[in-house]
Amino acid sequence: MPVPKRKRSRARRDSRFANKGLQVKAITGCSNCTSPLIPHSACKKCGFYKGAKVLTTKAERMVKRLSVRSKKDAAKKAAADAKREQAE
DSSP states (O other): OOOOSSOOOHHHHHHTTTTTTOOOOOOEEOTTTOOEEOTTSOOTTTOEETTEEOSOOHHHHHHHHHHHHHHHHHHHHHHHHHHHHHHO
16 A cells, blocks of 8 residues: 655645635626616626716727827817918
8 A cells, every 4th residue: 555755845735725715706786777786896897886877998098099199289280281381
């Protein structure tokens, strides 16, 4: 019958039971958009927490960036047109 050559360390022995206390996380639905999320956290899709808007979502940030960029582009185009008219 095989016998262990060396004593198994306490860390190695105890690591077998390290995940014994883990539990499955509870999942609830967002009160605003009904997407699944962990309790007591803000929704990443709509940015609501307990019925109040607390986060700006990725889509909202993109819309804001695009509007800022379009304003900058329009200002550059207007400056270029004014410069062109002065040259003529």
